[in-house]
């Protein structure tokens with residue numbers, strides 16, 4: 001297995017696997033990283049390397065309400081430090097209201113229900129949502145903090161996801177997938 005660390009240290013030379021950009025609220029602070037994305041994206045390791053890789057992400061700079069996106073195995077992974085309001089909004093939703101009642105969380109049994117805690121990083125870390133940022137309809141990348149449920153909105157065909165990344169309206173059939181991940185410390189999450 002090959003670990004890699006995503007850093008926000010601007011003084012470091014970007015490496016070919018420094019895939020990072022931050023979304024709302026902190027875009028200005030990491031402008032250089034955001035600009036570098038398209039360039040770095042073209043220097044990806046080949047598919048066999050990607051398939052084996054894990055990525056370690058330092059999330060210490062993410063205040064509640066902030067997100068970042070890392071690229072892992074060729075896909076965007078959204079990491080969001082959710083606000084109390086976002087967690088509460090997701091908890092209030094009865095499972096019977098969900099279009100997809102399954103957690104779709106690789107860290108849990110396949111039968112796990114799509115409760116808010118089972119979509120999150122778990123008890124005590126419910127503020128953290130780590131999920132593959134790919135719409136389950138036809139694979140577009142949804143926009144964060146958008147749509148009718150305050151979560152993500154996929155403009156391709158109008159799918160609305162809630163603050164736990166669960167599909168609530170539109171053609172997407174499933175909740176956005178939660179990959180295998182683990183917090184290796186209070187501030188570092190390893191994906192894969």
Ligand code: FES
Nearest residue numbers: 135137138154157
């Ligand atoms: S790809 Fe997202 S709604 Fe169709």
